Amino acid sequence: AVNASTVDLSEVFPYSKSRLVYNAGDGKYYKSIHGGPQKDAITGQQISFANVIVQNTKCKTLDKKGYLGFAMIDGEEDGYYFTKGKGIHIHWRKAGDYTPTRYFDDMGNEIQLNTGKTYIAVAQKGKQVRFQ
DSSP: OEEOSEEEOTTTSTTTTOEEEEETTTTEEEEEETTEEOBOTTTOOBOEESEEEEEEEOEEEOSTTOOEEEOOSSEEEEEEEEETTEEEEEEEEEOSTTSOOEEEETTSOBOOOOSSOEEEEEEETTOOOEEO
C-alpha cells in the first residue's frame, strides 16, 4: 500500500474539483468540492467516508450536451481503494444488473471493505487520479 492522505479527483470531476483528505484522528476521508467542504444538507457537517473506491471504466458520449454513458456491467476494469490513509491498485467486476460489484487486489484476492460509509467514484478511463 502507498500513502494516500489526499485523493485528488479534480481531473476526473473537472467541474467540481472533488478531493478527499484523510483525517488520522477519526480515520475518515473528508470530501471537498469547488475548493470548500462538501456538507450534508441536513446536518451541515462535511461529508466523510471510511472507504474511497475509484472505478475506472469505459464510457461514450450520449448526446450533444456531453452526457456520458458508463460501461458498468459485463467486464473487468481497474481502479483504486483508499482507506486509513493508504491506497492500493484494484480490479473490479460486475457480472449483471442484480449482482454486487466485487473488488480484488492485484493478487486476485477479494477486498473486504472496512466498516463505515464508502464513497465510490466512477471515473472515465484515462482520467488521472492523484494521491499522496
